[in-house]
Amino acid sequence: MSGEGNGGDGGVMGIVRTIVPDFIRKRFALKFLIVLLVMGVAIGAIGLLGTQQFSDHTRKQIESEYSGLAVQESNLVGRWIESNRLSTRLASGTPAYAGQDRSQMSEALSKQMAEVMPDSVSAMHLVQQTGGDYKFIASTASQTGNSLKGTKRSWFMGHEFGGTNQVAVSNVYRPSSSGSPIVGFVSPVNGTSNRYLLVEVGTTNIASNLQGADRASGGFTMVVNNNTGTIQIDEKSVDVSHDQSPDETLKQYGDRGALQAAMSLTDNVSGVISSRTDSDVMNEEYAVGYSQVVVPNNDHTWVVLVHAPADVLYGDVQQVTRFGMIATGGAILMMLLIGAVLGYNTSSSIDRLKGKAQEMEDGNLDVDIESGRIDSIGRLYDGFAEMRDALREQIDEAERARKEAEVSRAEAMEMSNYLQEKAEEYSAIMQAGARGDLTQRMEPEGENEAMDQIAKDFNEMLTELEMTTGQLKTFAVEVEESGQSVQQSAETVRDASEQVADSIQRISDDAYDQKERLQRISEEMDGVAGQLDDFADDNPGVDFGDALDSIREVARMIEEAADLAEDTMSESENVAGAAEEQAAELNEVSSRAEELVRYAQYLGDGLNNFETEEEHEFVFQTGAGGPGPAPDPDGDGGE
Template sequence: MTDEQPQPNGVVRAIRTVTPDFVRRRFALKFFLALLCIGLLVGAVGIYGTQQVRGEFEQQVLSEHANIAKQAAESRADWNQRNMNYVETMARSGPVTAGDTSEIKRYFDAEMRGRDYADDSQPNLHYVDLSAGKITASSKSNYHGSTISMLNETLVESIRSGSGTRVTDGYTSTATLGDPRDRIAYVTPVTADGDTYVVYTVPLRTFTGTSFGASDSTSMVVDGRNRILLHQKKNALLLQPYGEDNGAPGAARELGPADSGAMRAGPTVGALGETPSLAGAEYVVGYAQVLGTDWTVLVHTNVGTAYGTVRQVANQGLYATLLGVAAIGVIGVVLGRNTTRAIDRLTRKTERMQAGDLDVTIHSGRIDTVGRLYDGFAAMRDSLKDRIAEAERERKKAQVARDEVMETNAHLQHIAADYSAVMGQAAAGDLTQRMETDGENDAMDAIAEDFNEMIEELEKTVGQLKSFSDRVEESGQVVGSSAASVKEAAEQVAESIQRISDDADRQREDLQSAIERVDDAVAALESGDTETAQSHLDEVTRTLTDVGDRTEATMAESENVAGAAEEQAAELNEVSRRADELVRYVTPLSEILREFDTEEEHEFVFSGGPSGRIETDDD
């Protein structure tokens, strides 16, 4: 049993269809093209994988910047809320609610000293009487007792408008004497319906030099007008326009304080350009809105710094991919060259075998798959020699067997022709025909014996049927004659019975008439008319005489009817005897016929005699 050649799948068939024949005929060229495809595939996979890693890392960088911005926004929100809580605490303190300006000043001074701020980030507390238009108490001496014109218009407008605790926009203070100029202020009324306020002003430079983002990033907070409210590194940029056209502040406000985001932007065109690491460069910016304000935290990092690691990893991945492709090429060339030479030698030897040279030497010192292939071809060559010799021997045996089969077929055809002639004669009605056996073929002899047995049984049955048909014909004639006699006698009996019935009716009528005449005679005697009575009695006598004559005739007719009935009974007994005899013949014949198998039931058909009419059991 040989192994079936596996059928190529659809991909292989498609490749074979589009590959030119000159390529398919050369293993070395196919091997080179396969190596090239493998190298390209490895390179493509390596580059794709590197780009995937790079894309995932860049997305991770964006997520980290978004988280940093969100954390910074939460920190600024906490700081803003602490300031609002602080100014409210000051407004609700005892000295402030008492309204003693001297006590309020001492209280403000002590509070500022206790908080221990650096000189350049010192906040101020002011107690403002709006109705008087004065700053009646302040932690800053040059503000104490001055008019509110010392304050910035932004701050004054915030004091005069609105209600509750509120934070102002960033503004530049009009005061001098070394006081930090860029500030925001928190304003809260002392009483709900009063004109006195506590104002807490905080320098914006408080956060300069303080990292509220990544250490290698530039972080800042911009207000609702996109001015730089807080800056991590540059005081000079406070309250300056942000200037970058990246849409980050607007995106943060669309997201709201509950979420954050990040994007890649640049190169820088605004305030970021004054940061050396960001000047003219692309950057990653994370953004988030500060809760309770219109401030936006922005965290900027140079793309080179943000993606430095991933670029290094990507470059290493590309180098590794190129090195792998080169290694595949070198190894493929070495292995392919040796394998190709060995396969070419084996191909030439197999071509000599194909031409009929089975004495070709097939040997290789290799022990790998190619060496085993050489050994396999050598074994195939030896096996092929043995198979050819064996095939020649089998061919001779087959020739002898073929001659024997042809002789046997001729003998069988001769016997079959004889058997066919016998069966034809039997089918024509000659049931004395028999098949002869010669003892040379058991199967044909068995057919002949079975046929002879069958035809012998059929002959016996047909003979019985013929005998039965003769009996039926003879009995049928007797039954027909008896039936005719019975019919004729029955008709005579019927006519005699009818005549007896008619005579009885007439006798009854005559007797009735005689009775009436007797009655008339009795009546005439009673009346004394003897002559009339005698006339009636004479008539009665004549009537009775006629009745007597007819009665004798009726008795004679009855005797004739009885004789005819006896003849009918005798005929019927003969018919019954014949029928019993037919039944005795039918029973064994029926048992014999049941031994024959038929495919379907057939209705028995009776010949209609000379008229040719066919009668069935349904007639």
Template structure:
């Protein structure tokens, strides 16, 4: 009960909130379906636009993020390539400097060795020079460029002086000193200097450096190699790409970053092992071209959706709202009593059927008005008939003949015997006491029958307490309680039944008396078990098929002195127990009354046997 009350209170609260919200709405909205449709379409359009805008922002962020990641990946790749190129070149310089020819060979042999080493790497356009220190003066002793022999390195290229000093002063012969890129003819070169392993000298490996070496190769991307100060390592490298000092500083700190300036985007990343920075960039317009295409695509989709909603709204109003407005006007005319209003239409869809339904309702209303008086008279006749039936039921409940006949007969017999024995001086007092007890029993049964009839007729039947009752015992007792004349009883099986013993006894007594009254004093009554209950059968002519459906009705009787209560009471007692009582119309040897659903659901199902239902059950 508490849960139901909470649900009711919650429902009332929701209804109250709904009413308050409805009160805030303008009347033109709450009372106008067209306004509701227009608002709904507008809300859908706004939602579509909002979803499209949010989606575009998400895609835009993804495009920008992907472009930045692509730039950073390109810059990182270029930095790795430069690092690998530098490491390979340094290794070549160390390998060439480790030869023994510098200690034992002549100038011609050294020149020949340098020429062969340069020829092996000719594709890179490199030149080799052997610089020796004689009496504190550095001189080019042998070179692949014979014109340089005998000259001072600083005279040939001043940029060699610093790496030569570093390499000559190094204690480790594996040390390689590198110059900054310098102008060399139409291009630029770098010098890699490594001290020779024997003797007092160094090898200068000159490698040409061009901006093409540092290009990504993809359209729209420009790559430059910068110093830690942000200056181009090769002057013409940067092109139109502006240099961001913030990006350079981040790269010199070992981080890869992306910076957008002046309509261009560039990624900065360090070259490991050096102080150099690789910058790879491109135009913002080119990198974000996909973003522009997506933006216009979203605009086209949202515009198409809004236009479609507008067309749908127009069609909905034309084919839905207008017919509803016309139907409203005509039903209002019907409400005012004009039943001749025109409800014809040539539409065959749901609105056409709706118009037809209202037309049928109009026609039906005419006939209903004409039939109202007849229906009222019929209702009055039914009411009078119901009153007569109630009076008849009260009469049946007040009549004690039928169920009282047997105990009265038994009592009359004992009264006669008691009278004869009282006139006999030698009568046994115990016999007298027996007759008195039988009279008391008959009196108790009469009183019980009266109470049951009144209860069944006026208040309905109920079983308040049950107990295990052996079927054989209650059958025997019921048989002894009636005037069975010359009839016989047979019991085909027995079982304990959970029942109200007194009510069950009364039901069996009524069935036994019914068999004797309708078949005769020589009748044989059989009580047996079924899958779900038990039955009471006789060997009489049976019940006519046309009477099977009526035999359990109050007042139904085929005898002049019967009241029609006997079988009604039996059925009511069965239903009070939750059982079903019906007539087995397939039984060939007489009448059979079957009590079903007596033993519960764990017993074999009754359905599927040879029996057929002959009457309604307690569940119907």
């Protein structure tokens, strides 16, 4: 019923949700009513089944008891028959009964009936068989001399006795139309072959001992001859309080079905017929307990039938059934009433909660959500109340946040406008700086830290750029002037180098000519020395030793002078080459200096486009004769 959450989508509940229509699933009261009806049907079925089982058990107990009563009644009748049969057998052994003195026989009968026989014995007779006729030879009822033929007492005539110990028992009969019903017991007299003792016992005593009326109001017991259907013994014969006829002895018993059921049994087994309807027996529905009676030496079968009105006999069963039905109906009614009250209360509480939730959904957060219940519904109310309070707090917080957002939005708009204005202002200053006006500065106003930082950084950048531009201007002028000086110096040195190269070349040429002359003089002096040697050889007497040595020494010195001239020529060539190389380098230096002067002029022309303050213009030490070093704006020594 309530398992429509997240945890119960599978299994049996999933199948139930598939089967149950949506219009039922959407209505708690309808689902609760259906569950109540199902529970009512289940309780009713269980109650009816339990009541039926208990009723059946009670009915079986009652029928078992009533069947036992029928057995007790049949045993009672059987013991009564057996007792009278034994009494008759013992009485038949009296010696006087075998004699011939009839008066003595009559006296013995009377005395024995009065002193020995049971009180229920109504009469005692001695019967003598003579041929085919049976006559009374002694009697306590003045029957002496009469024949049994044509009377009710002729029932044993022709009976074959197996011995003196055998006692024949008759069915119930009336000796006369006005007489009481009796049962006859006949036993052969000891010592005779044709003399019999007939003891007639009234049924009133045994009828009074039957307990059918005691066991059930309106009940009674009958002993019925199954062969003839006549009633042998009727308990009502001694109880005139019955609505039926006070005595139906020897009348025809109307319910043959009960007799047939009783006679289908063997071994004295009993039973109960739970429901019979026969107006000849009882004017209402009745039950019959039955049991057979053993009657020795009787061709007929007796059956004890214990009757009782069905509503009396099964009153406890009906009461149990009625109580069970009432209890079941009461339980169902109580469950339905309690369920209806609980269901209505729960459904009403849920509907009220649903209505309040709808009001909350519509925006009414001041709705009163209270319940006196402390169960799950009450906790659900508390949960909704907490949710309402939390939602109201969230809405209040959202409202405060909205107001704060509006304030923040206004502040943001104001800040945006401020930033836009400052951005436009800063943009103009940046554009002026981009055009070369390095004297522009941004003014921080303390409204926005980021914008103030931008202004500070931009101002520092422009200050450094302005200082750098001033330095570059001074540097460009000095570079231009220094380049021009270098160019002039290089040209002067180049001219001097070219002159040195020319002079050294001339010196080299002169050294070359002098070398050649010295070599010729040395060769000539060597030739003179040779001639002198040849002459001395031709003229042994002539001694040119000292002169030759002097000539050779002079020749050697001339040769050394020639070598020196050659070395001088070589060095002159080297110097001339170096002078030419230096002149070439100076030409390159002059060209570079000229190019540097041109670049410095271009740089100076470009830097002149930037507007700077004079205090930010610096000079650099470019040579020995230049001005002093520029001041260090950072104070860190230019590192």
